[in-house]
Amino acid sequence: MADLKSLSGDAYLGLSHGYAAATAGLAYGAARGSEAARGYGASGPGGDLPAAPAPHAVAVAVAVAESSGEQSGDEDDAFERRRRRRRGRGRGPGGAADARRRPREQRSLRLSINARERRRMHDLNDALDGLRAVIPYAHSPSVRKLSKIATLLLAKNYILMQAQALDEMRRLVAYLNQGQGLAAPVAAAPLAPFGQAAVYPFSAGAPLPCPDKCTAFPGTPSALCKHCNEKP
């Protein structure tokens, strides 16, 4: 539970009881427990906020950074060193011996395909890193980074949480506007099912952005903004 301290209160509140079913597995539970006990998604309780140091993660990150792009010159050496270190890894059916028996041309093609696939996976991992960077969890060197699956599930829950918060905020703004005897465009629109208007809150039919750029809630009239409160 110590890791909870590194979360913003709102984020944790949303994740802890906002979407119980979908979030249970990722609800920032206890510090990293048994790997076997780690549940994903709605599989039940059991947090997935690892707390242990992550030397492996760092090593992986370095390896990823090193092996991005084309291999040439020094990069070739580094690449070969990694290949040797990871000897035998992932050969699949056939194995290295078969690979060596192949004609040089085919082997060359295979290597090029492998490199491309590696690059693709690195791009995917970069995107996942970008996702980790914007979702609320303990971004600390002493905390192991989220696994891929945990990152995706947490991101999903975070999006849902933000959407719900936005929806509630819009309702509140509408309520405040009504209280001042003003027409509330937001309230006039039927409340769309969660996940529609909440996720795409500024689509067709939404009021125009405030000319005064009250950007707190773009597209939503603010009770605190003089322009939003001006009658047409």
Add this chain to the structure above:
DNA sequence: TAGGCCATCTGGTCCT
């Protein structure tokens, strides 16, 4: 030592 996570290789399929 078992289990989780991961990177890599590989072959297949689909698309341009």
Add this chain to the structure above:
DNA sequence: AGGACCAGATGGCCTA
């Protein structure tokens, strides 16, 4: 034909 995408297999690293 070449590239993107995918899933299976394999083995290394790490933690409990």
